[in-house]
Amino acid sequence: MFDLPSTPSEADSTGFTGEAIACLHNVSKIYPNGCRGLHSVNLQIRKGDFLFITGPSGAGKSTLLKLLYGAEMPTEGQVEIEGNLFHRLRGRALAHLRRRIGVVFQDYQLIPTKTVEENVAVVLHAQGACRTEIQRRVGPTLRMVGLAPKAKCFPDQLSGGEQQRVSIARAVVHTPPLLLADEPTGNLDAHNAWSVLQILKRLHDLGVTVIVTCHNEQLVEAFARRVVRIEAGILRELPVLT
Ligand SMILES: Nc1ncnc2c1ncn2[C@@H]1O[C@H](COP(=O)(O)OP(=O)(O)OP(=O)(O)O)[C@@H](O)[C@H]1O
Numbered sequence: 001m002f003d004l005p006s007t008p009s010e011a012d013s014t015g016f017t018g019e020a021i022a023c024l025h026n027v028s029k030i031y032p033n034g035c036r037g038l039h040s041v042n043l044q045i046r047k048g049d050f051l052f053i054t055g056p057s058g059a060g061k062s063t064l065l066k067l068l069y070g071a072e073m074p075t076e077g078q079v080e081i082e083g084n085l086f087h088r089l090r091g092r093a094l095a096h097l098r099r100r101i102g103v104v105f106q107d108y109q110l111i112p113t114k115t116v117e118e119n120v121a122v123v124l125h126a127q128g129a130c131r132t133e134i135q136r137r138v139g140p141t142l143r144m145v146g147l148a149p150k151a152k153c154f155p156d157q158l159s160g161g162e163q164q165r166v167s168i169a170r171a172v173v174h175t176p177p178l179l180l181a182d183e184p185t186g187n188l189d190a191h192n193a194w195s196v197l198q199i200l201k202r203l204h205d206l207g208v209t210v211i212v213t214c215h216n217e218q219l220v221e222a223f224a225r226r227v228v229r230i231e232a233g234i235l236r237e238l239p240v241l242t
Pocket residue numbers: 031032033035036037055056057058059060061062063064215
């Protein structure tokens with residue numbers, strides 16, 4: 001069985017007892033060239049949320065995700081993950097926190113010279129996992145995304161939808177409690193987009209907090225979850241879809 005934590009609270013093994021898994025406190029981001037990415041954003045993501053971030057191109061969706069996994073730092077305000085302020089962390093503490101966040105990108109970012117199973121194992125190798133541990137995790141994770149039969153294939157032998165499923169497997173193989181997906185359906189047709197969202201839903205059912213950016217509002221509406229919308233860097237919460 002794919003052994004992600006079975007409940008959101010179980011996913012939290014760092015002693016953080018609050019409800020929120022991630023918070024943005026009055027966060028603004030201005031890039032060095034003067035471009036505004038986000039403006040005074042306040043957002044609380046609770047453990048167990050499935051949150052969609054929508055909005056037009058250039059609105060600030062990717063910026064928000066980058067701030068959540070520490071690829072960018074805010075110009076103003078603070079980003080908090082599991083009670084830790086990102087900007088205060090250094091060295092091992094920062095690496096440890098980053099390992100608790102899985103990230104999926106629109107363009108998959110697979111290593112072309114590695115097979116599917118090797119791509120998924122990369123994170124575990126980097127964390128120093130032994131061979132037995134890698135085998136114990138990679139097989140079930142590939143089964144979870146429906147790609148066990150393609151374990152020995154290379155990325156260029158896969159469809160776009162399959163490549164995206166490999167990238168999801170890679171993002172969750174080390175069982176992070178928080179999964180960020182930046183336009184994971186952006187390059188996919190309707191059928192593959194829907195099956196990627198179904199996999200994210202399955203992970204959510206297993207206890208993972210999921211945050212997804214998606215500019216396809218029809219897809220978001222059909223999926224019925226908590227939704228926030230960003231326009232020109234300004235975020236507003238939309239009524240919960242049911
Ligand atoms: N590295 C960067 N340097 C300068 N400006 C940037 C950088 N990254 C993003 N921006 C700018 O910040 C704003 C928000 O960009 P962001 O990528 O967050 O938007 P987005 O909503 O994810 O767009 P898309 O849906 O097209 O991916 C845009 O005006 C963009 O040009």
